[in-house]
Amino acid sequence: MNIKKKYNPIKQLVMNKKLYLPLLLAVLVAFVGCKKMGGLSADYFTVTPSPLEVVGGKVAATITGKFPEKYFKKKVTVTVTPYLVYEGGETAAASYTYQGEKVKGNNQTISYKLGGNITMKASFDYIPQMRKSDLYLAFKVQKGSKSYDLPRVKVAEGVLATAEISNAATVKPALAADKFQRIINESRKADILFLIQQANIRANQLSTDQMKEFHNEVANAASAANKELKGINISSYASPDGGVELNTKLAENREKNTVKYMNEQLKKGNIETDMTAEFTAQDWEGFKELVEKSNIQDKDLILRVLSMYSDPEQREKEIKNMSSTFKVLADEILPQLRYSRITASIDIIGKSDAEISKLAASDPKSLTLDELLYAGTLTDSKDDKIAIYKKAAEIYPNDYRAYNNVGMAYYQKQNVAEAENWFKKAAKIDPKAPEVQMNLGLISLAKNDYNKAAQEFGNAAGIDELKEATGVLYLKKGEYQKAVKAFGDTKSNNAAIAQILTKDYNKAKNTLSSINNGKDATTLYLLAVVGARTNNEKMVKENLQKAISLDNQMKAFAAADIEFAKYDISSLTK
Structure with missing residues (x-):
């Protein structure tokens, strides 16, 4: 006898739940587990210093941040790479890797439930394009064999590069003096x-x-x-x-x-x-x-x-x-x-200046070495100096002074390679000559070989030009207090930069105002920087306008300079 069982939908539903619930949960867990981590806000990160700054040819930053609660998946690793992004390119710093709680490894572990704090050190070799740049953090998430990138996060913008205005090429090389007495x-x-x-x-x-x-x-x-x-x-x-x-x-x-x-x-x-x-x-x-x-x-x-x-x-x-x-x-x-x-x-x-200059050009052999060396000081033309000193080296080949002074003139023409060649010739004759040692130090400084430059400057004691040279060396190394001490009472753009970087703005202003023969567009530009740092808008605009009138390239330079970020200088830099 067939007995039909009556269908009970409620009971069937209960039975189906028992059958499918584990499966549904498994599917749900799998779905949640595959969900990608979302992007992070810049609010989670702080950068020091802000803005970034060039020190010793490097742009260095300390980045502190936080992964928020219930964000960092347990089975993933996240690699964070700081990038300095500028027009035409970008430069990466060293990466840092963090791991979830269920990842086996030696990286810092971040709790899913509590989140975690992180600290990263970033350093970039400075190039001029970085003056107008942004610091980004790139995130690469890895789970097993799969990976994906999170959106980059901008954490800082701009690089203060005032230190890079310092210029070893403007340092006066050491002249090997003549002993001419009229x-x-x-x-x-x-x-x-x-x-x-x-x-x-x-x-x-x-x-x-x-x-x-x-x-x-x-x-x-x-x-x-x-x-x-x-x-x-x-x-x-x-x-x-x-x-x-x-x-x-x-x-x-x-x-x-x-x-x-x-x-x-x-x-x-x-x-x-x-x-x-x-x-x-x-x-x-x-x-x-x-x-x-x-x-x-x-x-x-x-x-x-x-x-x-x-x-x-x-x-x-x-x-x-x-x-x-x-x-x-x-x-x-x-x-x-x-x-x-x-x-x-x-x-x-002795002979008059006019007589010496005339003979140096027409009959140099009739002059003594000291008269020829003195003749080189009577002209402002670098090419004429080179011609006179070369002739002196030819006629009197056993004296280092003529060779040194040829190199000096080439250096002032910013022909560093030729200057080095002549300084080395002078060093073969008298390797201990303090003028030669100082000038070789300038060559090493131009090549960013700071240790060698310091050694050569140390061998040049007593040279008047040494204060400026040593001051620039310390500027390039980022040792600003030492630079100020080395410059002493020197009145130059380089000395003023050291004073700006040590925040002695009154002294920097006085130094720049005291420059006479060497006052140029850079002098005026630095006065504008002093104005910006002392909240003197009039000083900023007046000196920028004068600097640009002397050197039109200052327009682009100022437009990209974060020193003037809070001032509207667009009318000057168009």
């Missing part, structure tokens, strides 16, 4: 010897070769176009034997007679010049000097007496007590101390 003073001397206790001038003293030569030199100095007789001095002496009163009278009379003689000679030669005269009653200093140079047997004893007694009479008494010794003194030493010395001061006048 006027060289020379002395011509002649002595008149007197007999003991006498002041009259003997005829034989006026006919000596020394006296004849003296008068010829005086006459020549009075008449020659390239000489000038500056004056004549007469110093008369008495030997220290005899009393002070007697010696005073003797020395004074010797002076009078010698002055009278010289006046007669000058009048005879129709020579006009100033004359001065003085006398010394007892020439103990001369006595001591002659004894020291002599071979007298008891000279140590005599010198000891001189040191023991300061009173002239006591000295004379003690020396005369040494009877045998005193006889030698009377014969060999004392006669030399009874004299008048006539000294003519003569200026030798």
Whole structure:
């Protein structure tokens, strides 16, 4: 007998749930598990410094952030890469990888339920395009063999690059100086010897070769176009034997007679010049000097007496007590101390600037090395300097100075390769020359070899230009306080940059305002930066306008400079 079971829909539904519920849950879990992680907001991240800044040729940032609660899937890894994005390209920094709770690995684990805090360090080698740039974070999610990218997050914008305005090319290289002197003073001397206790001038003293030569030199100095007789001095002496009163009278009379003689000679030669005269009653200093140079047997004893007694009479008494010794003194030493010395001061006048410049171009071999080196300082043309210094190196190949100065002129023309070539030639001749060492340091600085530059600058102690060079080195290394100290009171754009970067804006303004010969568009631009940092809009716009009028390239530079981000300078940079 067939008994039909009555269909119960409620019971059937219960039975179906028991059958399909696990399956539905499994499908739901699978669906949820496959859902991609969503993008993150910039609010979850902070960047220090903000804005970013170039320090020592690097743009460095510390990025702190947070993965929110119930966000980070348990079976995924997320790789975060900072990118600095700029017109025409982007640069990546080192990546950081984070993992979910069920991933086996050595990366920082992020809790799904609680989320997690992260810290990343990013560093980029600076290039000029980065001045106008944005810092992004890129996220790559990996689960098993599958991966996908989350939308990038912009966390910072702009890079302060004021430090990069510093320029080693503007540092003045060290000149190896000439020793040229247009006027060289020379002395011509002649002595008149007197007999003991006498002041009259003997005829034989006026006919000596020394006296004849003296008068010829005086006459020549009075008449020659390239000489000038500056004056004549007469110093008369008495030997220290005899009393002070007697010696005073003797020395004074010797002076009078010698002055009278010289006046007669000058009048005879129709020579006009100033004359001065003085006398010394007892020439103990001369006595001591002659004894020291002599071979007298008891000279140590005599010198000891001189040191023991300061009173002239006591000295004379003690020396005369040494009877045998005193006889030698009377014969060999004392006669030399009874004299008048006539000294003519003569200026030798060298070639004029015009003469030297003309000869440097037409007949360089007729000039001395120092005259040629001096000729190089008489022109502002770098090409003319190079030609003069090269000729000096050719004519005088064994002196490093000419080679150094050729390199200096090339460096000022911003031809670093040729400058280095000539500095190395100078170093072969004199590797320890401080000018050469400093200039080689500038080459190393231009090549960003800061360690070598520091070593070479250290070998250039005493060079005036070294302060500026060392200051720029510290700027390039990002050591701004050291840069300020190195610059000292230097008035230059580079020195002002160091002061801006250490936030000494008043000093930076004073430095820039004090620049005279070297004031240029960069000087005015830096004054605008000082204005921006001190909230002086008028100072910003006035100096930017002047800078752009001197150098039109400043338009684009200012438009991309985050220093002026809060000012409307569009009318200046169109």
